[in-house]
Amino acid sequence: MRLNEDPVAFEAFYRRHVDAVLKFVVRRVSDPHLAADLTADIFLAVLDSADTYVPGRGSEIAWLYGIARNVVSAQYRKATREARATGRLAGRRLMDDDDLTRMEERIDAERQMRSALEAMEGLPEGERAVLELVAIDQLTVTEAAKALGIRQVTARVRLHRARRALEHFTSPSAVYSEGRA
Amino acid sequence: MSDFEDRLLGALKEEITTRKAENRMTTVAPAGRRRWVGLSAAVAGVAAAATAAVVVATGVTGGPAYAVTRGADGGVGVEINAFTDPEGLEADLAGAGIKAVVDYLPQGQICKQPRGTHGGGSGQFSVSIGRQGDGISFKIEKGQVPAGSTLVLTVSKSKDGDDQPPFATTLEIVQGAVSECEPTSMPVPADGGGTTEKQDQGPGFDTGTEQRDEGPSLDSKTG
Numbered sequence: 001m002r003l004n005e006d007p008v009a010f011e012a013f014y015r016r017h018v019d020a021v022l023k024f025v026v027r028r029v030s031d032p033h034l035a036a037d038l039t040a041d042i043f044l045a046v047l048d049s050a051d052t053y054v055p056g057r058g059s060e061i062a063w064l065y066g067i068a069r070n071v072v073s074a075q076y077r078k079a080t081r082e083a084r085a086t087g088r089l090a091g092r093r094l095m096d097d098d099d100l101t102r103m104e105e106r107i108d109a110e111r112q113m114r115s116a117l118e119a120m121e122g123l124p125e126g127e128r129a130v131l132e133l134v135a136i137d138q139l140t141v142t143e144a145a146k147a148l149g150i151r152q153v154t155a156r157v158r159l160h161r162a163r164r165a166l167e168h169f170t171s172p173s174a175v176y177s178e179g180r181a
Numbered sequence: 182m183s184d185f186e187d188r189l190l191g192a193l194k195e196e197i198t199t200r201k202a203e204n205r206m207t208t209v210a211p212a213g214r215r216r217w218v219g220l221s222a223a224v225a226g227v228a229a230a231a232t233a234a235v236v237v238a239t240g241v242t243g244g245p246a247y248a249v250t251r252g253a254d255g256g257v258g259v260e261i262n263a264f265t266d267p268e269g270l271e272a273d274l275a276g277a278g279i280k281a282v283v284d285y286l287p288q289g290q291i292c293k294q295p296r297g298t299h300g301g302g303s304g305q306f307s308v309s310i311g312r313q314g315d316g317i318s319f320k321i322e323k324g325q326v327p328a329g330s331t332l333v334l335t336v337s338k339s340k341d342g343d344d345q346p347p348f349a350t351t352l353e354i355v356q357g358a359v360s361e362c363e364p365t366s367m368p369v370p371a372d373g374g375g376t377t378e379k380q381d382q383g384p385g386f387d388t389g390t391e392q393r394d395e396g397p398s399l400d401s402k403t404g
Contacts, residue, residue: 005201007194014193018186036185043193047200089192091185099185 004050014043017064020137022106024068027113027136032103033092040091042071062146065133069147119166127162130155203361249273255323263344264336274332279321281332282355284362288340288348292362296333297355317350331359337367 003010018039025038045067046053053063095103113136120128133144145155246263247270257277261270267283274281284292326332333353339345349367 004197007197010194010197011190014190018190022186040189040192043189044196047193047196089196091189094188094192095185103185 002050003053004047010047013046013060017061018043020061021064021068023110024065024137025072026103026107027110027117028072030107030114032100032107033095035103035107036091036095036099038072038091040089040094042068044089045071059146061139062143065137065139065143066147066149069129069133120162123162123165126150127158127165130158131162131166134159246270247273249277251277252320257321258318259321260318261336264338264347265343270334279326279332280330281326281334282359282362283334283336285336285338285343286362286364288337289367290364291337291349291351291367292335293365295360296353296362297331297359298357299353299355317347319352326354329357331355333359335362 003013021042022035022039025035025042029035029038042064046064049063049067054060117132117136120131123131129148130141130144130150133139133147134141139147141155141159142152144159145152148155150158246265247259247261249270250258250260252258257274257279259270259274264285267285270283271281274283282296286292321332331354333351333355335351337348337350339348
Protein backbone atom coordinates (compact mmCIF):
# COMPACT_ATOMS: atom_id res chain seq x y z
CA MET A 1 0.00 0.00 0.00
CA ARG A 2 1.70 3.18 -1.17
CA LEU A 3 0.32 6.45 0.16
CA ASN A 4 1.47 8.29 -2.93
CA GLU A 5 -0.21 5.89 -5.31
CA ASP A 6 -3.49 5.02 -3.67
CA PRO A 7 -5.82 8.02 -3.19
CA VAL A 8 -8.13 5.97 -0.94
CA ALA A 9 -5.31 4.98 1.40
CA PHE A 10 -4.05 8.53 1.37
CA GLU A 11 -7.46 9.95 2.19
CA ALA A 12 -7.76 7.61 5.17
CA PHE A 13 -4.31 8.65 6.35
CA TYR A 14 -5.11 12.32 5.82
CA ARG A 15 -8.38 12.17 7.75
CA ARG A 16 -6.69 10.35 10.63
CA HIS A 17 -4.04 12.99 10.99
CA VAL A 18 -5.06 16.32 9.48
CA ASP A 19 -6.24 17.66 12.80
CA ALA A 20 -3.03 16.66 14.55
CA VAL A 21 -0.96 18.21 11.77
CA LEU A 22 -2.90 21.47 11.97
CA LYS A 23 -2.36 21.53 15.72
CA PHE A 24 1.32 20.77 15.26
CA VAL A 25 1.62 23.70 12.91
CA VAL A 26 -0.37 26.31 14.84
CA ARG A 27 1.64 25.51 17.95
CA ARG A 28 4.67 26.68 16.05
CA VAL A 29 3.55 29.53 13.84
CA SER A 30 1.04 32.28 14.47
CA ASP A 31 0.50 33.44 10.91
CA PRO A 32 -2.62 31.77 9.48
CA HIS A 33 -1.40 31.87 5.87
CA LEU A 34 1.92 30.37 6.77
CA ALA A 35 0.09 27.73 8.83
CA ALA A 36 -1.96 26.76 5.77
CA ASP A 37 1.17 26.60 3.62
CA LEU A 38 2.99 24.45 6.13
CA THR A 39 0.05 22.09 6.51
CA ALA A 40 -0.01 21.57 2.76
CA ASP A 41 3.79 21.23 2.72
CA ILE A 42 3.71 18.54 5.40
CA PHE A 43 1.29 16.40 3.42
CA LEU A 44 3.22 16.98 0.21
CA ALA A 45 6.31 15.82 2.09
CA VAL A 46 4.30 12.78 3.15
CA LEU A 47 3.80 12.00 -0.55
CA ASP A 48 7.49 12.62 -1.24
CA SER A 49 8.50 10.30 1.58
CA ALA A 50 5.84 7.66 1.00
CA ASP A 51 8.38 4.95 0.28
CA THR A 52 9.59 5.16 3.88
CA TYR A 53 6.08 4.78 5.25
CA VAL A 54 5.38 1.72 7.36
CA PRO A 55 1.71 1.24 8.27
CA GLY A 56 0.91 0.73 11.92
CA ARG A 57 -0.28 3.29 14.37
CA GLY A 58 2.79 3.82 16.53
CA SER A 59 5.26 4.04 13.71
CA GLU A 60 2.84 6.00 11.57
CA ILE A 61 2.61 8.83 14.07
CA ALA A 62 6.34 8.87 14.65
CA TRP A 63 6.93 8.92 10.92
CA LEU A 64 4.48 11.76 10.35
CA TYR A 65 5.84 13.92 13.18
CA GLY A 66 9.35 13.34 11.95
CA ILE A 67 8.29 14.74 8.59
CA ALA A 68 6.31 17.56 10.16
CA ARG A 69 9.31 18.64 12.22
CA ASN A 70 11.49 18.79 9.14
CA VAL A 71 8.92 20.77 7.22
CA VAL A 72 8.41 23.33 9.95
CA SER A 73 12.11 23.82 10.54
CA ALA A 74 13.31 27.19 9.36
CA GLN A 75 15.71 25.77 6.85
CA TYR A 76 13.03 23.75 5.13
CA ARG A 77 10.71 26.71 5.10
CA LYS A 78 13.26 28.75 3.22
CA ALA A 79 13.70 26.00 0.66
CA THR A 80 9.99 25.53 0.09
CA ARG A 81 9.40 29.23 -0.20
CA GLU A 82 11.65 29.06 -3.21
CA ALA A 83 9.98 25.92 -4.49
CA ARG A 84 6.58 27.49 -4.05
CA ALA A 85 7.61 30.32 -6.32
CA THR A 86 7.70 27.74 -9.07
CA GLY A 87 4.07 26.81 -8.55
CA ARG A 88 3.96 24.04 -5.98
CA LEU A 89 0.65 23.55 -4.21
CA ALA A 90 0.31 26.45 -1.79
CA GLY A 91 -1.96 25.92 1.21
CA ARG A 92 -2.88 29.56 1.60
CA ARG A 93 -4.56 29.64 -1.79
CA LEU A 94 -7.00 27.01 -0.59
CA MET A 95 -8.33 29.18 2.24
CA ASP A 96 -11.42 31.33 2.04
CA ASP A 97 -12.43 33.90 4.66
CA ASP A 98 -14.16 31.36 6.86
CA ASP A 99 -11.09 29.12 6.79
CA LEU A 100 -8.94 32.08 7.69
CA THR A 101 -11.12 32.77 10.71
CA ARG A 102 -11.01 29.13 11.77
CA MET A 103 -7.25 29.03 11.36
CA GLU A 104 -6.95 32.14 13.51
CA GLU A 105 -9.09 30.46 16.14
CA ARG A 106 -6.85 27.42 16.06
CA ILE A 107 -3.80 29.62 16.42
CA ASP A 108 -5.43 31.44 19.30
CA ALA A 109 -6.28 28.18 21.07
CA GLU A 110 -2.66 27.11 21.01
CA ARG A 111 -1.26 30.33 22.40
CA GLN A 112 -0.31 28.64 25.65
CA MET A 113 1.60 25.93 23.81
CA ARG A 114 3.52 28.48 21.80
CA SER A 115 4.54 30.19 25.02
CA ALA A 116 5.65 26.85 26.38
CA LEU A 117 7.73 26.30 23.27
CA GLU A 118 9.28 29.71 23.69
CA ALA A 119 10.23 28.78 27.21
CA MET A 120 12.13 25.81 25.80
CA GLU A 121 14.15 27.88 23.39
CA GLY A 122 17.16 28.03 25.64
CA LEU A 123 17.48 24.27 25.78
CA PRO A 124 20.02 22.38 23.68
CA GLU A 125 18.42 21.35 20.39
CA GLY A 126 18.48 17.61 21.07
CA GLU A 127 16.76 17.95 24.42
CA ARG A 128 14.28 20.50 23.21
CA ALA A 129 13.26 18.27 20.31
CA VAL A 130 12.28 15.42 22.63
CA LEU A 131 10.50 17.66 25.10
CA GLU A 132 8.60 19.37 22.30
CA LEU A 133 7.22 16.16 20.90
CA VAL A 134 6.34 14.72 24.30
CA ALA A 135 5.05 17.75 26.15
CA ILE A 136 3.64 19.85 23.36
CA ASP A 137 2.61 17.28 20.78
CA GLN A 138 1.66 14.56 23.26
CA LEU A 139 3.71 11.81 21.70
CA THR A 140 4.96 8.96 23.85
CA VAL A 141 8.69 8.82 24.46
CA THR A 142 8.86 5.82 22.14
CA GLU A 143 7.14 7.72 19.34
CA ALA A 144 9.26 10.81 19.92
CA ALA A 145 12.42 8.72 19.74
CA LYS A 146 11.28 7.19 16.46
CA ALA A 147 10.28 10.56 15.02
CA LEU A 148 13.70 11.93 15.82
CA GLY A 149 15.54 8.82 14.73
CA ILE A 150 17.19 8.35 18.12
CA ARG A 151 17.21 5.45 20.57
CA GLN A 152 14.52 5.32 23.18
CA VAL A 153 16.99 5.43 26.04
CA THR A 154 18.60 8.51 24.53
CA ALA A 155 15.20 10.16 24.28
CA ARG A 156 14.49 9.39 27.95
CA VAL A 157 17.78 10.84 29.08
CA ARG A 158 17.27 13.98 27.04
CA LEU A 159 13.73 14.39 28.28
CA HIS A 160 14.88 14.08 31.86
CA ARG A 161 17.62 16.65 31.35
CA ALA A 162 15.25 19.02 29.60
CA ARG A 163 12.74 18.86 32.43
CA ARG A 164 15.42 19.42 35.04
CA ALA A 165 16.70 22.42 33.14
CA LEU A 166 13.22 23.88 32.96
CA GLU A 167 12.36 23.36 36.60
CA HIS A 168 13.26 26.86 37.60
CA PHE A 169 11.08 28.36 34.89
CA THR A 170 7.49 29.18 35.66
CA SER A 171 6.27 27.45 32.55
CA PRO A 172 2.80 26.21 31.74
CA SER A 173 2.04 22.88 33.33
CA ALA A 174 1.89 21.35 29.87
CA VAL A 175 5.64 21.36 29.74
CA TYR A 176 5.74 18.96 32.62
CA SER A 177 3.01 16.64 31.54
CA GLU A 178 3.95 13.15 30.51
CA GLY A 179 1.91 13.06 27.35
CA ARG A 180 0.10 9.95 26.28
CA ALA A 181 1.34 6.84 28.00
CA MET B 182 -15.84 19.98 -0.09
CA SER B 183 -16.22 23.29 1.60
CA ASP B 184 -13.46 24.02 4.01
CA PHE B 185 -9.70 24.22 3.91
CA GLU B 186 -9.12 20.65 5.06
CA ASP B 187 -11.35 19.25 2.34
CA ARG B 188 -9.90 21.44 -0.36
CA LEU B 189 -6.41 20.51 0.71
CA LEU B 190 -7.33 16.84 0.56
CA GLY B 191 -8.73 17.36 -2.93
CA ALA B 192 -5.57 19.14 -4.06
CA LEU B 193 -3.38 16.42 -2.60
CA LYS B 194 -5.37 13.69 -4.30
CA GLU B 195 -4.96 15.57 -7.55
CA GLU B 196 -1.26 15.64 -6.84
CA ILE B 197 -1.28 11.87 -6.41
CA THR B 198 -3.09 11.47 -9.72
CA THR B 199 -0.65 13.79 -11.47
CA ARG B 200 2.33 11.94 -10.07
CA LYS B 201 0.87 8.61 -11.07
CA ALA B 202 0.19 9.88 -14.57
CA GLU B 203 3.75 11.07 -14.84
CA ASN B 204 4.99 7.65 -13.84
CA ARG B 205 2.61 5.85 -16.13
CA MET B 206 3.68 7.93 -19.06
CA THR B 207 7.08 6.38 -18.87
CA THR B 208 5.96 2.79 -18.41
CA VAL B 209 2.76 2.62 -20.41
CA ALA B 210 2.27 -0.34 -22.71
CA PRO B 211 3.03 0.28 -26.34
CA ALA B 212 0.22 1.94 -28.22
CA GLY B 213 -1.63 0.33 -31.07
CA ARG B 214 -0.03 -0.43 -34.37
CA ARG B 215 1.36 2.56 -36.15
CA ARG B 216 2.91 2.96 -39.48
CA TRP B 217 6.49 1.89 -39.19
CA VAL B 218 8.62 4.96 -39.21
CA GLY B 219 12.18 4.36 -40.10
CA LEU B 220 15.23 5.88 -38.59
CA SER B 221 15.42 8.89 -40.82
CA ALA B 222 11.98 9.99 -39.72
CA ALA B 223 13.04 9.92 -36.14
CA VAL B 224 16.22 11.67 -37.02
CA ALA B 225 14.42 14.38 -38.91
CA GLY B 226 11.86 14.90 -36.20
CA VAL B 227 14.46 15.54 -33.61
CA ALA B 228 16.87 17.36 -35.85
CA ALA B 229 14.30 19.98 -36.69
CA ALA B 230 14.05 21.00 -33.08
CA ALA B 231 17.36 20.12 -31.56
CA THR B 232 20.79 21.32 -32.41
CA ALA B 233 22.43 18.45 -30.62
CA ALA B 234 20.81 15.08 -30.55
CA VAL B 235 21.60 11.53 -31.31
CA VAL B 236 19.04 9.12 -32.56
CA VAL B 237 19.67 5.47 -32.64
CA ALA B 238 17.81 2.24 -32.53
CA THR B 239 19.55 -0.84 -31.37
CA GLY B 240 19.23 -4.43 -30.38
CA VAL B 241 18.76 -5.34 -26.77
CA THR B 242 18.65 -8.53 -24.79
CA GLY B 243 18.18 -9.57 -21.18
CA GLY B 244 20.27 -8.75 -18.13
CA PRO B 245 19.88 -5.88 -15.67
CA ALA B 246 17.81 -3.00 -16.98
CA TYR B 247 20.70 -0.59 -17.02
CA ALA B 248 24.15 0.12 -15.67
CA VAL B 249 25.87 3.38 -14.90
CA THR B 250 29.65 3.26 -14.56
CA ARG B 251 32.12 6.00 -13.75
CA GLY B 252 35.32 5.91 -15.69
CA ALA B 253 38.75 6.83 -14.34
CA ASP B 254 38.80 9.80 -16.73
CA GLY B 255 35.70 11.32 -15.15
CA GLY B 256 33.42 10.14 -17.92
CA VAL B 257 30.24 8.23 -17.19
CA GLY B 258 29.23 5.17 -19.16
CA VAL B 259 25.60 4.20 -19.51
CA GLU B 260 24.37 0.89 -20.75
CA ILE B 261 20.67 0.16 -21.08
CA ASN B 262 19.32 -3.33 -21.63
CA ALA B 263 15.65 -2.83 -20.89
CA PHE B 264 13.59 0.33 -21.01
CA THR B 265 12.09 0.10 -17.58
CA ASP B 266 12.72 2.08 -14.39
CA PRO B 267 13.58 5.50 -15.84
CA GLU B 268 13.56 6.99 -12.33
CA GLY B 269 16.20 4.49 -11.24
CA LEU B 270 18.42 5.48 -14.14
CA GLU B 271 17.90 9.16 -13.33
CA ALA B 272 18.86 8.50 -9.72
CA ASP B 273 21.95 6.55 -10.66
CA LEU B 274 23.03 9.23 -13.10
CA ALA B 275 22.47 11.83 -10.38
CA GLY B 276 24.71 9.70 -8.17
CA ALA B 277 27.36 9.93 -10.87
CA GLY B 278 27.00 13.71 -10.93
CA ILE B 279 24.81 13.95 -14.01
CA LYS B 280 21.40 15.51 -13.75
CA ALA B 281 19.18 13.58 -16.11
CA VAL B 282 15.58 13.35 -17.25
CA VAL B 283 14.67 9.98 -18.70
CA ASP B 284 11.38 9.20 -20.42
CA TYR B 285 10.37 5.92 -21.98
CA LEU B 286 7.41 6.18 -24.32
CA PRO B 287 5.39 3.79 -26.44
CA GLN B 288 6.50 3.08 -29.95
CA GLY B 289 6.09 5.94 -32.35
CA GLN B 290 5.84 8.53 -29.61
CA ILE B 291 8.39 11.07 -28.60
CA CYS B 292 8.34 14.07 -26.32
CA LYS B 293 7.22 17.29 -27.91
CA GLN B 294 10.17 19.49 -28.75
CA PRO B 295 11.75 21.63 -27.58
CA ARG B 296 12.31 20.44 -24.03
CA GLY B 297 14.44 23.45 -23.26
CA THR B 298 17.39 25.49 -24.42
CA HIS B 299 20.23 23.62 -25.98
CA GLY B 300 23.59 24.57 -24.69
CA GLY B 301 27.00 24.56 -26.20
CA GLY B 302 27.81 25.57 -29.70
CA SER B 303 27.00 23.34 -32.58
CA GLY B 304 29.22 20.35 -32.78
CA GLN B 305 30.10 20.54 -29.09
CA PHE B 306 28.02 17.57 -28.21
CA SER B 307 29.85 14.52 -29.33
CA VAL B 308 28.41 11.72 -27.28
CA SER B 309 28.33 8.58 -29.31
CA ILE B 310 25.72 5.94 -28.94
CA GLY B 311 26.78 2.48 -29.76
CA ARG B 312 26.21 -1.10 -28.98
CA GLN B 313 27.99 -2.94 -26.31
CA GLY B 314 27.00 -6.54 -26.31
CA ASP B 315 23.34 -6.30 -27.20
CA GLY B 316 22.36 -3.18 -25.31
CA ILE B 317 22.52 0.47 -26.19
CA SER B 318 25.34 2.28 -24.55
CA PHE B 319 26.80 5.71 -24.57
CA LYS B 320 29.41 7.63 -22.71
CA ILE B 321 29.21 11.12 -21.38
CA GLU B 322 32.60 12.74 -21.24
CA LYS B 323 33.61 14.73 -18.22
CA GLY B 324 32.14 18.23 -18.31
CA GLN B 325 29.73 17.45 -21.09
CA VAL B 326 26.77 17.94 -18.80
CA PRO B 327 27.90 20.87 -16.65
CA ALA B 328 26.09 22.19 -13.60
CA GLY B 329 22.80 23.74 -14.63
CA SER B 330 22.48 21.44 -17.61
CA THR B 331 20.45 18.29 -17.88
CA LEU B 332 20.93 15.20 -19.95
CA VAL B 333 17.59 14.40 -21.54
CA LEU B 334 17.14 10.85 -22.75
CA THR B 335 13.95 9.89 -24.48
CA VAL B 336 13.25 6.44 -25.79
CA SER B 337 10.41 5.42 -28.01
CA LYS B 338 10.13 1.80 -27.03
CA SER B 339 9.42 -1.10 -29.30
CA LYS B 340 5.86 -2.28 -29.43
CA ASP B 341 7.26 -5.75 -28.87
CA GLY B 342 8.31 -5.08 -25.29
CA ASP B 343 10.48 -3.09 -22.93
CA ASP B 344 13.52 -5.26 -23.52
CA GLN B 345 13.23 -5.15 -27.29
CA PRO B 346 15.27 -2.88 -29.53
CA PRO B 347 13.85 0.62 -29.14
CA PHE B 348 12.05 2.31 -31.93
CA ALA B 349 14.12 5.43 -31.53
CA THR B 350 16.29 7.11 -28.95
CA THR B 351 17.09 10.76 -28.52
CA LEU B 352 19.74 12.18 -26.32
CA GLU B 353 20.19 15.87 -25.79
CA ILE B 354 21.65 18.29 -23.34
CA VAL B 355 19.39 21.04 -22.13
CA GLN B 356 20.54 24.17 -20.36
CA GLY B 357 18.39 25.26 -17.45
CA ALA B 358 14.84 24.04 -17.00
CA VAL B 359 13.61 20.98 -18.85
CA SER B 360 9.95 20.94 -19.71
CA GLU B 361 7.80 17.97 -18.84
CA CYS B 362 7.53 15.33 -21.51
CA GLU B 363 4.45 15.91 -23.59
CA PRO B 364 4.09 12.74 -25.64
CA THR B 365 3.44 13.32 -29.28
CA SER B 366 3.53 11.17 -32.39
CA MET B 367 6.74 11.09 -34.30
CA PRO B 368 6.55 12.85 -37.60
CA VAL B 369 6.08 10.49 -40.49
CA PRO B 370 8.29 11.32 -43.46
CA ALA B 371 6.84 12.05 -46.83
CA ASP B 372 7.54 9.21 -49.24
CA GLY B 373 11.16 9.30 -50.18
CA GLY B 374 11.63 12.30 -47.98
CA GLY B 375 14.53 10.88 -46.09
CA THR B 376 17.19 12.68 -47.97
CA THR B 377 15.58 16.09 -47.98
CA GLU B 378 14.92 15.90 -44.29
CA LYS B 379 18.53 15.26 -43.64
CA GLN B 380 19.23 18.78 -44.78
CA ASP B 381 17.52 20.01 -41.67
CA GLN B 382 20.04 18.46 -39.43
CA GLY B 383 21.99 21.00 -37.47
CA PRO B 384 25.74 20.95 -37.56
CA GLY B 385 25.92 19.45 -34.10
CA PHE B 386 23.79 16.58 -35.06
CA ASP B 387 25.41 13.23 -34.92
CA THR B 388 23.62 10.23 -36.24
CA GLY B 389 26.37 7.97 -35.09
CA THR B 390 28.32 5.57 -37.14
CA GLU B 391 27.26 2.29 -35.70
CA GLN B 392 23.73 2.44 -36.89
CA ARG B 393 24.26 0.66 -40.14
CA ASP B 394 25.04 -2.45 -38.15
CA GLU B 395 21.73 -2.50 -36.39
CA GLY B 396 19.17 -5.23 -36.57
CA PRO B 397 16.68 -5.68 -39.35
CA SER B 398 14.08 -3.39 -37.80
CA LEU B 399 16.30 -0.46 -38.45
CA ASP B 400 16.74 -1.14 -42.10
CA SER B 401 13.10 -0.78 -42.80
CA LYS B 402 12.04 2.21 -44.78
CA THR B 403 14.57 4.76 -43.87
CA GLY B 404 13.36 6.75 -46.80
